[in-house]
Each structure stands twice: as structure tokens, then as C-alpha cells.
Amino acid sequence: MTAGVTAAHPMTTGMKPISAFKRITLKIGSALLVDPATGLKSAWLAAMAADIAMLRRAGADVLVVSSGAIALGRTVLELGRGPLRLEQSQAAAAAGQILLARAWDEALSAHALKTGQVLLTLGDTEERRRYLNARATIGTLLKLGAVPIINENDTVATSEIRYGDNDRLAARVATMMGGDLLILLSDIDGLYAAPPASDPDARHIPFVNAITPEIEAMAGGAASIYSRGGMRTKIDAGKIATLAGTAMLIANGKADGPVSAVMNGARATFFAPAEKPERAYKTWIAGHLEPQGRLTLDEGAVAALLSGKSLLPAGVRKVEGRFERGDTVAILDSSGREIARGLAAYDSGDAETIAGHRTQDIPKLIGYAARSAMVHRDDLVVSLAKPDIPA
Ligand code: GLU
DSSP: OOTTEEOSOGGGTTSOOGGGOSEEEEEEOHHHHEETTTEEOHHHHHHHHHHHHHHHHTTOEEEEEEOOHHHHHHHHTTOOSSOOOHHHHHHHHHHHHHHHHHHHHHHHHTTTOEEEEEEEOHHHHHSHHHHHHHHHHHHHHHHTTEEEEEEEOTTTOOGGGOOOSHHHHHHHHHHHTTOSEEEEEESSOSEESSOTTTOTTOOEEOEESSOOHHHHHHTTOTTSTTSSSTHHHHHHHHHHHHHTTOEEEEEEOOSSSHHHHHHTTOOEEEEOOSSOHHHHHHHHHHHSOOOSEEEEEOHHHHHHHHTTOOBOGGGEEEEEEOOOTTOEEEEEOTTSOEEEEEEOSSOHHHHHHHTTSOGGGHHHHHSSOOOSOSBOGGGEEEOTTSOOOOO
């Protein structure tokens, strides 16, 4: 058997059913939503909305990464079907995104679901301050019961600093939000042992437990003409997702209600996650960043932190270093020993002002009400084993 592959269908062999996942990101390709001749495929969208409502009833948070702005916009602006110049596709995105967001809102409101539009650029997911901000906004939408409708901000993204494909954007969003499942809906029902365009008899691969070089080759190796777009970006998305602990499913979205179709046994490829999402995010906090500042705590705060609580300003005795909101700070006990690292919810100036004060006094002290914690427990890794930081 090929490395990284098993034969049995994941949905019928003890693999968690889709309804058991808690935070599901759905990536929807343009071709599913938009017919180049007639525009938006309303019946398909209505069935998709019913699938989303079904997932929500099963208890999952649902995030939608929807393509289709450019495809819709070029129809509306009558740009024809030929290749577009950059400024034309950006204009198409501007015109199409309005319609796209409205279409999603209308389709989901039929199921009493609220929506919120989020347009992201590459920097919003890669640069940690903006990452933290995007994460907080999307998290709040979810908490408030809304379905975030996400797309790349194509109207401002320039070629050097854009994703360009929503497969990888969706993978970043899914991992950023600690999602446990990413579903890529496209015009193909999963991965084949060779690109079907070159080998129509190629074997379908139902389950991938690790993205090995062999799996990558199936998507079309770097030297192949199939390497750009299509399955290649889906495998790249799979690497981003699975390494951060998010499972991924590639399914054919063409039929109405594609998620229920997979739940009823339609063919798909399931990529198993490598580890738990939270660990991946916390590994990122703990391992990859140099602390910009240091917070020294009193004993009560140390005890609270060790028992899994957030760090409140009241327990902070000393703030050192210059840092911005979202920077990494080392958290020390009163003897100067590092006990944790986390992402600061306030910059160093505001942190100094509110240190030692109660949460309810924050607005009075700094003029605005922001986060109640100085470092939220979701953004915190307790690491007693870390060596002391020299003074
Ligand atoms: N962001 C693009 C759009 O909405 C789509 C990118 C993609 O299809 O991957 O038109």
C-alpha cells in the first residue's frame, strides 16, 4: 500500500462523522456558485445554506470562505470571458463582492442565521498583530451566532502579497480559528493517484494520513503542467491545515447539498490532522517568537495562571520592555522565573497604566474598554520548564 494512504472510506470506518466536528470551515469555489452565463446559482446556494443550518443544529461553528466575487463581478460589469488585467479583476471583485455577501446573507437568513462579511489580505493572517485582531473579530462573530462569510480582499491585494487562491486562505482561516475540520468543495471528489486529466483511470484516494512526497506527486509534481492551481493548491492547503491539527476533506460540491451528500456516503478524500489545533497555536506562541516584554506577577496571579486562568491586570506587578498589542511577552513569577509566554492584549504603555488595577477600572484609566485580560488564556502557554531569562 502507498505510504500515507489507506483504502477504506473514512466516513464509513470509524472516522468521526462530519456532524461530530465542532468548528468547520467550508471553502466554496467560484464555479459552484457562479454560472458564467447566468450569474449566481441560487438553487445551489439555497441547498448549501440548508447544509450549513444542518451543521449548526448539530452544534458546530461554521465559517464560510467563499470565492465568486470576481466571477460574479465580471458578469455584472460585462467584462466578457477572456483574461482580465489586474485592475479589471480588482474592479470585478469590488462589484461582485457586494452581490456575493448579500446572496449569502439572504440564503442563510432563510434559516434564521446571521452573517458577517470578513475580507482578509495575506498580511492579516501572517503578521501576528493583525492575525490576533482578525482572530478576535471572527471569534466574536462566531460567539454572537453569526456565520462569517470570508474572502480575500481582492480589491486591494496586489499580486506579490496575495493568496490568489481561496484554498490556502481557507486553510489559514481554519487553523487561525482553531478549527477541527476544513472542507474544500470544488469540482472534483478528492485526490486521485494521478491527475485525472492525464490519466482518466487513476485511482481515487479516500484517506490520507500524512501528506508525503508521494501524495504531493499525485497532485501533480512541481515539473508537471498540472502543478499550478487545482489539486496543487488543495494539497498545499492540506499541509497548512493538517500540520496545525485541522482535518481536511476534499469533496465534490457540484450536486445540491454537498455536505449532506458526503455524510450519506458520497466519495471524498479525508486528510487526517497531525495534532490538536490548540497545541499548534500554542506551539507557535511558545516556540517561534522572541518575547518583546516581560510581565512580573504577584503570587495570586501565578496561582491563577497555573490553574488555567487568564492573566488579569490586577495581578501584574511590573511591566518591562516596549511591546504592541499582540506581541509576545514573557510572564515571570516574583523571583524572576519565566512561568509562561503569551500574546499581550495591551501595548506596554497601557499595560503599565492598568497593571495592579481591577478590570472594571480599565476604561477610566486608559479611556477605552478593551479586553478584560492582560493576556487571555487562549493566547497563553504555561511553561515552567523554560530557563530563566537573564535580567
Ligand atoms: N477571491 C477570489 C474571488 O472571490 C477567488 C479566489 C479563488 O477562487 O481561489 O473571486
